[in-house]
Amino acid sequence: MSGNSIGKLFTVTTFGESHGIALGAIVDGCPPGMPLCEEDLQIDLDRRKPGTSRHTTQRREADEVKILSGVFEGKTTGCPIGLLIENTDQRSKDYTNIAESFRPGHADYTYQHKYGFRDYRGGGRSSARETAMRVAAGAIAKKYLKHIAGIEVRGYLSQLGPITIDKIDWDEVGNNPFFCPDVDKVAEMERYMDALRKEGESIGARIVVVASNVPPGLGEPIFDRLDADIAHAMMSINAVKGVEIGDGFDCINTKGTKFRDEITPEGFLSNHAGGILGGISSGQNIVASIALKPTSSLHLPGRSINIRGEAIEVVTKGRHDPCVGIRATPIAEAMLAIVLMDHLLRHRGQNAGVDSRLSVLR
Amino acid sequence: MSGNSIGKLFTVTTFGESHGIALGAIVDGCPPGMPLCEEDLQIDLDRRKPGTSRHTTQRREADEVKILSGVFEGKTTGCPIGLLIENTDQRSKDYTNIAESFRPGHADYTYQHKYGFRDYRGGGRSSARETAMRVAAGAIAKKYLKHIAGIEVRGYLSQLGPITIDKIDWDEVGNNPFFCPDVDKVAEMERYMDALRKEGESIGARIVVVASNVPPGLGEPIFDRLDADIAHAMMSINAVKGVEIGDGFDCINTKGTKFRDEITPEGFLSNHAGGILGGISSGQNIVASIALKPTSSLHLPGRSINIRGEAIEVVTKGRHDPCVGIRATPIAEAMLAIVLMDHLLRHRGQNAGVDSRLSVLR
Amino acid sequence: MSGNSIGKLFTVTTFGESHGIALGAIVDGCPPGMPLCEEDLQIDLDRRKPGTSRHTTQRREADEVKILSGVFEGKTTGCPIGLLIENTDQRSKDYTNIAESFRPGHADYTYQHKYGFRDYRGGGRSSARETAMRVAAGAIAKKYLKHIAGIEVRGYLSQLGPITIDKIDWDEVGNNPFFCPDVDKVAEMERYMDALRKEGESIGARIVVVASNVPPGLGEPIFDRLDADIAHAMMSINAVKGVEIGDGFDCINTKGTKFRDEITPEGFLSNHAGGILGGISSGQNIVASIALKPTSSLHLPGRSINIRGEAIEVVTKGRHDPCVGIRATPIAEAMLAIVLMDHLLRHRGQNAGVDSRLSVLR
Amino acid sequence: MSGNSIGKLFTVTTFGESHGIALGAIVDGCPPGMPLCEEDLQIDLDRRKPGTSRHTTQRREADEVKILSGVFEGKTTGCPIGLLIENTDQRSKDYTNIAESFRPGHADYTYQHKYGFRDYRGGGRSSARETAMRVAAGAIAKKYLKHIAGIEVRGYLSQLGPITIDKIDWDEVGNNPFFCPDVDKVAEMERYMDALRKEGESIGARIVVVASNVPPGLGEPIFDRLDADIAHAMMSINAVKGVEIGDGFDCINTKGTKFRDEITPEGFLSNHAGGILGGISSGQNIVASIALKPTSSLHLPGRSINIRGEAIEVVTKGRHDPCVGIRATPIAEAMLAIVLMDHLLRHRGQNAGVDSRLSVLR
16 A cells, blocks of 8 residues: 555554644554553553754644544454644744745655656655654554553664764663763763754754564564564664664674574573574564664754756754654564564464474574 | 565566576566567576676576566566576585585575474575565566666675776776776776685675666655665665765764755755655665675685584585675666566655645756 | 454555444555545435435434544545544444343354354444445545546445336436435335334345446456456445345346357447456456345244243344334445455556557446 | 565465466465465366367466475475466467557556557456466465365355356356356256357356355454455456455345344354455455456457557457456455465454454354
C-alpha cells in the first residue's frame, strides 16, 4: 500500500502535518484482549515532548493522544485502533518567509519537486512532528511485546557530537534530558549544548536501541529479514543517515574468528551480530544503532534558491532543536517495537507448532 | 506478501537453495517494450561469479541464466519474467558433518529455531548463492533505468579490512578482482588477502554504490522513503551489518552549517546528504555505503553446539570466501537498481503530470 | 498490511465502530494539486444517510466529515488525508440485551470466535456504520476520476425483492429514496416496503454500478485483474453475497457467438463483458452488479444461542433497515471509484509512455 | 506487490505464457515440516489436463510439474517452493493469422491497449494455460489444509448451459469428464456438448466449490473479509463473470426470517450464508459458486478489427474448448484452497491464544 503504512500483520498508518489540524494514526492488527488505555501511550509521548528542558525546542506541544476505536471495556478488540492528537501550539506566522524559499538541508526542495506544491508551514508532512504518532503507535506495540511476550525495548543516547559514553546504566537514562545512560557525561553534554546554542549551530547524535528477551526465530528471509525491516524502520525516521546492527561498521576491520559469536551449552560467548543471524533473531539482545544528522534549521544564514531559481539567503526563525538526537530515543524505540510486533505475529502465523527441539540461549 | 518478495510495482520474488536443483526468480512489473535478452543479465552474473581469481571461493558456478517468459520478439511484454539458473557444481559431500551442528556465526542455529528443520547443505536458503538471482533480476532494473531513464548505478570497494582507498577512478573498478577503484591499492589488497588465506582468517569490507542522473522526486514518505527502502534492500544482503546514506555515521560529529548542502542557481555546493532529502531524491548522486562482516566459514575451529545442545568444535571444510565483500559490489548495485526501479514506477504512477516548476540541479 | 486497508497506490484505511467515539479513515496516495473540501465528501455522505425517509432506519446520524490533513490552500498536497466523523447519535441502551447473545445472521457469533471478545453495541466494527468512511474516502476518488480523468461512476437499484426495473433514467435516481432509475416502479416499491415493515420482515436488493469513459488498459493480470479487484471491493461491503461483471450469471446459458462482443471500426456492437476483457478495461462502460441479502436485524424472534451455548430466542430492538439495499448505492459507487482510482495510478506507473497505436472505442 | 502475486502470508506468484518456454510459480510461506512431493501436485494437474476426453481441447499438455526448491528430505523447509512446467505441445503455426487481429471476446484488444505489444501466440499470458500453475500451487495449499487442519476443498459442475443438476454425490464427480456429481445428467451433458461441437458454438457453466471442516474465525474484516478474498480469487480466473457466496443472488428475493441461519446448541439450522458471517468463517461449509462465460474462441466467424483499425472477420483455428467450465473445477478448488491457506496463517498470527469460549458448530 502507499508510503504512509508500515508492517504486514501489525500495520501502522499515519497522517498529519506540522501545522495541520491534527495528527492521527490507525494501528491495525493488534491482537484482542490486551488492556490498553490512553495513559499507556501518553507516557512515551511525554518522553518525546519538546519544551521539557532548555536543550530542546521551545515549542509547547500538548501531545495529548485520544483513542477513538478498537478498545472496549478497557481491552483491545482486535479491530483497528484510531489515534488522534490535536495540534495546539503552531505559530504559523513564524514560517511565512519560507513559502517560496527552500531551506537548505530540508525537504522543502524535494517535496516541491515531487508534488509541485507543498504545505510550507513548519515543514508540513516532512516535519519531525509526525513522529509523535509513531511514538503513540509504538507504545501499543511496546506494551504487547512486554506484557504478552516478555520482550523489552529500550534505548539510549550513546554519542552526542564528539562526546561518547563510557558506561551504560539503564536507571540513569530517564534522569537527564539526553537519555544518556552515563551520569558522568551529562554535565559535559549540557555545557556542549549551551555552547552550541550560543554559536547558533547544531550537531548530530548516535542512539542505540536494545530489545531483550526476544524469542529466536523472528524474521522472514530473504527480503523481510528482521535486520532489513529494522533498517527500513530506522532509516524512515527523519534525520537518520545510518543504521547498524550489532558491531555495524566496526566489523569491516574485525577478523572472522573474533567476530563470530561462539556458542556453548550455557549460551553465546559474545554478541557481535547484534542478536540477528541470517536475518533471524537468535535469542540474544537485538542491538541497533542509528546516526542522526545535525538539524539544518539554523539561525545562521545559508545559501539557497527560491521557487524562481534565484539565489537567496535563508535564515530559519522560529523554534528549533540544536540536536534532534535529544528526542530520538523514544522514536527509535517505537520503530523497533513496531517491527518486532509485526514479526512476532508473522512468525506465529507462519510457523505455529514448529518444534525446533532447541532451548533458547542468550 | 511473504518474505521472499521485494518491491510494490516492480516486484522481485526468488527461490532456491545452495544445493537445490535450481535457483529462480520472477520479475514482475517491468514495463513493456524494452529490449531484453539473456546476455544483458549474464554480464552482471559473470561479475559476481566466484572462481575468477584466487581471492574468491573456488566453487565453480556456471550461473547461466535462462529467461523463461515475459520476453517476446526480443522485447519485454509487461508480463512477468521468469528466470532460472540451474545449480551445477555443488559438492554435497563437503557438508555432511554439518547436518547436526550449528556453525558459529551462521544462520544454521536460527533457521533450526525458526523452522525446526533445515536444508543444511551449504547453508541452504541462507547461503549467499541466492544472491545470484538478485543480480539477474537487478540487471533488468539496471537496463531499464539506464536506457529509458538515463540513470546509472555503479559500485566499488572502498575499504578492505584496514585498507582504505584514496581515490576513485571508475575505469579501474573492472580491472581487478576487488572492484577497487584505486589502482595503487590493489597490490596491497592482494598481499593482505594472501596473508589472510594463509592465516585461515577472514575480514570485512565496505562497498559504496552510487546512482547518478537520478530524477528528483523519487521516494514515498514517510515510511517508504527512498533511503528507508534502500536501507532495507541493502540490509537484506547476506553479511551486511550496516548501511549509510551520504556521510552516514560521520554526520554525528559534523556541525549543522557544514553538513547542510547549500543550493545555488548552478547547483548544489556539496552532497553530504547522499542525494536524498526528506526521504526523496534531490537530483544529486545517491550515495549509499554498506558494511559487510567477515565470513564465519573458516577452517579455524570454533566453539558451538549440536542439535542435542552438546558442546562441539566446528571446522568448516569446503569452499569459502575469505572476504565476501569481494563479490558484494554487483549485488549491492542490483539491490539499489531494484529499489530505484520500483520508486521510479511508483512516483510516475502517483504524480504523473505534476509540474514542479523547478529545474533539476545536480 | 492488515485487513483494514484496501489498494496499492491509492490506499484507504479505516477505523471505527458503530458506538465508538468516532469513525475515521486515512486516504493515502491521492495525487497532489486537486481541489478538495469537506463539501465534496458531504454530498455522498448525505446520500447514504439514514433517517431521510420512512423507508430507512430512524437512527439520526449527523455524519459530518472533517478533513484533518493532506489539503492545503484548498488543494491536495499528495500527503495522506485524514478524515473524521464523530458518532453523535448512538443509543447504547438499545443493545444491552445482546451482550451475551448472538443475533442469528449477524457477525456476533463469528467475531466472538475470532477475537474471543467483542464490542457488542450495535454490531461494533461489523456494523454497516463503518461504510460511512468508505463513502467519504470514495468521494475523493470519485472527484479525481471525474475531474482529472473524465471517468464517471454512478449506480442505481435494479431490483428490490421481487420488483425489477424496466428502464433506466439516470435523472430519476436522485428523486426517490431507493436510487431507483425507473419512476414507474417507485410507488410499487414504497407499498412493498410499507407492507414489509408491518410484517416485521426484510428483503434483499440488487444494485448496479456503472463507470463510463474509462480508459482502456486498467487492470493488472493475472491476480489483480480489474474485475477481480472490483469483486473483492464489492464483496467486502456488508450484506453483499454476490458480484457479477457484465452479464454475470446469465452468461452460463448464453451461446458463444451471442456473448462475445464484436468490434467494428466505429465501436463495440454489444457489452456482455461489462467493459472488462482478460481482466483489463476495454474502454466500454464497466458494469458490475451486486446482491445484498435481507437484513437479519428483525423484530421477529429468531432462534440462537448465548455465550454459554444455551438455546435462546433473540428479538432485535432498536433502529433497523428493512432493506439495506436502500442505502447501498453510494457505498457501491464508492468502492468502484476506489478500485478504479488505484488501477488508474498503477497503470500509469507501470505503463507510462506505452503507445498502443489504437484508438479508444466505446 | 505487482499483479502476479496473491496472498499475504501464503503467497503464490506465477509466470508463463501459452507458447513460452515454461510456466512457473513460486509458493512462499508454506509452513515447514509438511511432506510434499511432485505426485501431490500431479494429481490435480492431471484432473485439469485437456485431451482426456473428446469434450475438451485436443491440445496435449504433458503438464509435468517439477519442484525445484523448498523441499528437503521429502518435507517442506519453510523456504520458497519453486515450481516449473515446461511447455511441450504448442503449435505456433496455428496462430500466425492472429498477430495483427483482435479476436472478439478475447483479451487481445485490451492487452494491446495496455502494453502496446503482446505475445499473440495462443493468447500469451491471457491464455488459460497459466491456470496450470495455479492448480499446482493450490495443490500445496490443499494438502496442508487437509492434513494439518482437516479442511477439505472440493468442487463440482452444477450447471452446463441449460442443464442443471438435481443431486450431489461426491463419489460421482471423478467418474465423468464434467466433474458432474449427478450421474443421471452425464449422458444429457454429453449429447449437448456433441451438438455444440457440431454447431461450432460454445456455452457457459456454473461451478460450485465447497470447503468443509473449516475452523471458525478465518477472515480479516473489513476489507480482507474471507468472502471478499474468495471473490477476488475466483474472479481472477479466466472466463469467470460472477461469484456468489451461499445463496448468492437468490437472496435478493428471500425474506429475512427465511434467510438468516438460526443456531441451536446442536448446530446451525441452515446455511444460506454459505459459511461466512460478517466476513468471517462460521464453522459451516463454505460454499461459493462461479459463472464461467462461453469461450469466444470459435470456428464460427466473428466481426472485429485489426491493429490498423480496419474491419475484419476472425475465425479462430487451432484447438479449443467448447466449454471452459469443463476444466474449471480443479482451478476453482485451487483458488479456494490458496485463499483459505492464507487466511489460516493470518488468523493464527493475529489471534493465537484467543479463547473464544465457544464450541465449533456445523
